[in-house]
Amino acid sequence: MPELDRLGVDASGALHIGAAVRQARAAAHTAVRDGWPLLPTAIEHIGHPQIRNRGTVCGRLAHHDPAAELPATALALDARFVIAGPRGTRTVTAEDFFVTTFRTAVEPDELLTEVVIPPPTGRGWAFEELTRRHGDFATIVVAVLLDRADDTEAVRTARVAFCGAGPVPVRLPAVEEALTGADAGAQALASAARAALTSLAPSHDIHASAQYRREAAAHLLVRACTTAWERCS
Ligand SMILES: Cc1cc2nc3c(=O)[nH]c(=O)nc-3n(C[C@H](O)[C@H](O)[C@H](O)COP(=O)(O)OP(=O)(O)OC[C@H]3O[C@@H](n4cnc5c(N)ncnc54)[C@H](O)[C@@H]3O)c2cc1C
Numbered sequence: 001m002p003e004l005d006r007l008g009v010d011a012s013g014a015l016h017i018g019a020a021v022r023q024a025r026a027a028a029h030t031a032v033r034d035g036w037p038l039l040p041t042a043i044e045h046i047g048h049p050q051i052r053n054r055g056t057v058c059g060r061l062a063h064h065d066p067a068a069e070l071p072a073t074a075l076a077l078d079a080r081f082v083i084a085g086p087r088g089t090r091t092v093t094a095e096d097f098f099v100t101t102f103r104t105a106v107e108p109d110e111l112l113t114e115v116v117i118p119p120p121t122g123r124g125w126a127f128e129e130l131t132r133r134h135g136d137f138a139t140i141v142v143a144v145l146l147d148r149a150d151d152t153e154a155v156r157t158a159r160v161a162f163c164g165a166g167p168v169p170v171r172l173p174a175v176e177e178a179l180t181g182a183d184a185g186a187q188a189l190a191s192a193a194r195a196a197l198t199s200l201a202p203s204h205d206i207h208a209s210a211q212y213r214r215e216a217a218a219h220l221l222v223r224a225c226t227t228a229w230e231r232c233s
Contacts, residue, residue, distance in 0.1 A: 005021065023046055024043075027052065038145065042143065064102055064103065066169070071094075074097075085109050140164040140213055140217045146179070146225070155229075160192075162217055167203075175196050179225060
C-alpha cells in the first residue's frame with residue numbers, strides 16, 4: 001500500500017509519517033528538519049545508524065518501550081495516531097495512545113497506519129537525554145517546546161514531556177504552569193525544576209533509583225528549557 005510510505009506535509013501544514021517510513025528517512029527529510037526539528041533530534045538519539053536505517057517511526061511508537069525516545073517526543077508534539085483494522089479507522093491522541101509498558105491503543109488485529117503531527121506553533125525546542133552509554137535506551141528523556149509571546153520575555157505556551165519516568169510518557173501541568181507566562185529567567189526555571197522533582201513518580205529499576213531519575217529529570221529540564229528559550233529569542 002503506497003500510502004503507508006507517505007512522508008510529507010498536507011495542505012493544513014500537518015506532517016504525515018506512514019507506517020513504512022524508516023527513522024533515518026524521517027530524520028533526513030528537509031521539511032521535517034525545518035518544521036519539526038525536535039523529531040529528527042530525538043530520532044538521532046535512537047541506538048545507532050544501523051538501527052535507524054531499519055526501524056520505522058510507527059514501529060517504534062507501536063512497540064511502546066517507556067525508555068524509548070519517540071513516545072515523549074510524540075507527546076510533546078501533540079501527535080495523532082491513525083489506527084486501522086477490521087472495525088474501521090480511528091484517530092487517537094498521544095495521551096490516549098500509550099497505555100502502559102509495551103502496550104498501546106493498537107489492538108492485536110489493528111495497524112498503526114500513520115502518525116500525524118500538527119503544524120509547528122513555536123520556535124523554541126530542545127531534546128535532552130541521559131543514557132549510560134551513547135546509543136543506549138534512555139534513563140530519562142525531556143522534550144521541550146516553548147512559544148514566546150511577541151516582543152516580551154514571557155512564554156506563551158510550554159509543552160514538556162518526559163520518558164523513562166514511569167510506564168507511559170508524561171506531561172506535568174505543574175512544570176508547564178511554572179514556565180508559562182513567567183519571565184523566562186532563573187526563577188521560572190527553578191520553579192519548574194522544583195515542580196518536576198515533586199510531581200514526577202518514576203520507577204526504581206536496575207538502571208537507576210527513582211530519586212536519581214527525579215533529580216536527573218530536573219537537571220535536564222533546566223538545560224532543555226534554557227536551550228529552547230535561546231532558540232525562540
Ligand atoms: C541494538 C538495538 C538498539 C536499539 N536502541 C534503541 C534506542 O536507543 N531507542 C529506541 O527507541 N529504540 C531502540 N531500538 C529499537 C529500534 O529503534 C526499533 O525502532 C524498534 O524495535 C521498532 O522496530 P521496527 O520499526 O522495525 O518494528 P518491528 O521490530 O517490526 O516491530 C516491533 C513490534 O511493533 C509492532 N509493529 C511495528 N509496526 C507497527 C505498526 N505500524 N502498527 C502496529 N504494530 C506495529 C510489530 O508487530 C512488533 O510487535 C534498538 C534496537 C536494537 C536492535
